[in-house]
Amino acid sequence: MTGEPVVSVIVPAYNSATLLRDFLGACRASEYRDFEVVINDDLRSADGTEALVEEFRAGGLDVTYLRENRSMAQGRKRGAAEARGSILLHLDSDMTVTAGLIGECAELITGGYDALVIPEEAFGTTFWARCKWLEKKIYDGVEQIESLRCVRRDVYDKLGGHDERMVFSEDKDFDLRVREAGYRIGRTRAFLYHNEGDLRLGRTMRKKLGYSGTADLFAEAHPEAFRWQTNIFHRFGLYLRSSRYVFSHPLLYGGLWVMKLGEFGSGAVGQVRHRAALRRPGRGVRGGTA
Numbered sequence: 001m002t003g004e005p006v007v008s009v010i011v012p013a014y015n016s017a018t019l020l021r022d023f024l025g026a027c028r029a030s031e032y033r034d035f036e037v038v039i040n041d042d043l044r045s046a047d048g049t050e051a052l053v054e055e056f057r058a059g060g061l062d063v064t065y066l067r068e069n070r071s072m073a074q075g076r077k078r079g080a081a082e083a084r085g086s087i088l089l090h091l092d093s094d095m096t097v098t099a100g101l102i103g104e105c106a107e108l109i110t111g112g113y114d115a116l117v118i119p120e121e122a123f124g125t126t127f128w129a130r131c132k133w134l135e136k137k138i139y140d141g142v143e144q145i146e147s148l149r150c151v152r153r154d155v156y157d158k159l160g161g162h163d164e165r166m167v168f169s170e171d172k173d174f175d176l177r178v179r180e181a182g183y184r185i186g187r188t189r190a191f192l193y194h195n196e197g198d199l200r201l202g203r204t205m206r207k208k209l210g211y212s213g214t215a216d217l218f219a220e221a222h223p224e225a226f227r228w229q230t231n232i233f234h235r236f237g238l239y240l241r242s243s244r245y246v247f248s249h250p251l252l253y254g255g256l257w258v259m260k261l262g263e264f265g266s267g268a269v270g271q272v273r274h275r276a277a278l279r280r281p282g283r284g285v286r287g288g289t290a
Helices: 017-028 049-059 071-082 101-110 125-139 151-160 170-180 200-210 215-221 223-230 234-242 250-278
Strands: 007-013 034-040 064-067 087-090 096-097 115-117 121-122 148-152 185-187 192-197
Touching: 007 017, 007 071, 007 101, 007 151, 017 034, 017 096, 017 192, 034 049, 034 071, 034 215, 049 250, 064 071, 064 096, 064 223, 071 087, 071 170, 087 101, 087 151, 087 215, 101 115, 121 125, 125 192, 125 200, 148 151, 148 170, 170 215, 170 223, 200 250, 215 250, 223 234, 234 250
Parallel strands: 007 034, 007 087, 034 064, 115 185, 121 192
Antiparallel strands: 087 148, 096 192, 115 148
């Protein structure tokens, strides 16, 4: 150790060995050395992630393997409980760090920030993955959408960490609680690569369909933020203000509109189904979700 703060990089995973090979390889190439990686694997995983972790550990990477991931929020929180760093960096298994990112996180946190937002550069092999790249470009710097990923350990613990009940926007829930508590939030110059892979339109719509059924808890905790997120005109207002992409990336710009209309439609269907299920005999209706 050099006396610099230890950064704990926490990653929930589920059958993610292929993605994690790239992720762990990028961590090994980091310019900052005082960090550890905590992989919290899903109980259902069956793809050799543990063997992959052992391979990188044998190669000198400080990486811990857990098999206690039951949901994204719970997986993050359990990983944080195992971590020893004073700085926590919460990532996803389909993300890859750039060489200077971990060091910049340590520098900014020790320099006075309590938490950090990290820009993302999406990539993938399909047209819809490239539409996601454009979407993230448009969202760059939009506070209502981006969520912090790096936080001081004492701040995380004081706020109770991620809410394990959350599925819909579990990362934004924690972001909002940090902001509401008045902590100082910065932004890195370095970014994350986000691998969208062979993303298909049907897949992203099914994802929104599943997540939206759990949105009521977030809506109860953060009604104003929920109204902003679910108001289609806010998103499309951002797209209209970025209409320069009509000329530079016309096909992707059109595809983005199609994709978001599909996602919003799937989300609305998911909410209707969820609330209808709550009204069935014997289920009751939760308060505060009208």
